[in-house]
Amino acid sequence: MHHSPNTIPHPPHIPAKRCRFISAVGTPLADDESLHVVGLEAHLADQWNAGIDGLLVAGTMGQMQLLADRTYQQLVERSIEFSVGRGEVMVGVGDASFARTRDRIEWVDRHAVDAVVVLTPFLFAFSQNELVDYYWALADVAKHPVYLYNLPSLTRSQLDIATVERVAKHPNIAGIKCSVDLEFAKTLLERIGDQFRVIVAQPFDIDTLVRQGIAEHLDGIFTVAPAWTVAIGRAADAGDWPQAAKWQRQISELLRLVCGGGLAVYTALLNARGIPGNYAPRPYRPLSEPQLAALLNEPVVRHLLNSTEARDEANVQPSTISDFA
DSSP states (O other): OOOOTTSOOOOTTSOSSSOEEEEEOOOOBOTTSSBOHHHHHHHHHHHHHHTOOEEEESSTTTTGGGSOHHHHHHHHHHHHHTTTTTSEEEEEOOOSSHHHHHHHHHHHTTSOOSEEEEEOOOSSOOOHHHHHHHHHHHHHHOSSOEEEEEOHHHHSOOOOHHHHHHHTTSTTEEEEEEOSOHHHHHHHHHHHTTTSEEEEOOGGGHHHHHHTTOOEEEESGGGTSHHHHHHHHHHHHTTOHHHHHHHHHHHHHHHHHHHHHHHHHHHHHHHHTTOOSBOSOTTOOOOOHHHHHHHHTSHHHHHHHHOOHHHHHHTOOOOOGGGTO
16 A cells, blocks of 8 residues: 555554554574564564554564575564554565665565565665665555665664655655654654654653654564553553653663663563563574573563563553463
């Protein structure tokens, strides 16, 4: 479906005005680096049951570029299967070149997803005019709405504000995931936010940004504690900003642990919550036994593993992850 450039494409099953959270999910792998299907089902059920509004599958948290092609394809197919009727599903397709990204888009075109998310091409640096050409050509190919993904710390290609404004004029380019400084996202919201969907990735400041009217948020840390994430939104909807700040502090503490230890910590946290699989493809190394013991002894981790408070307060369904452990 192609969206009009004059309409922000909120999914019809989600109210447009409430605070929205999209989880950038990891990719659970078996020992041979194939997809851990049971782990994926548990991982996605945990998000949907907590009240998360949407998923980004095969983004940078999902380590798409490190996956075998068959694993990537199975990840997309199974994620669709496990998410039918639950919420928005976006799929990462951004690769190192136009040809490689086009091939991924053409494959995803055959599947029922809500959008494709296109990282700027990585490894080599490209000019702003080249990036405009890149996105316009891909948007011509895609049958699903295209979202830009600006992450210059990894790709070496920075989208300028003027470039985003030019690209946003394409009728099949619907929005952007902003993983750069907050002022970049705010400028886009001010200039074209009434016509173009701007989804921010500022997980240390969710409560503050929601209070400022910035309602759409996307990050991988949401997947570690989806009930805590949803609790921020519920508190914000109720105007209870001290309570929103409380949950924000918990999310921020978890985020610091993941930032410090990477996908090995991410894997350990999900496994400790009963969600199986390895989310850190080779050559990442798992935590050592002493590192794992230290992690599990962190106060915020103990709270995460023992607390149902956020789930009760957010008024969401109980998680079913124990069914898959």
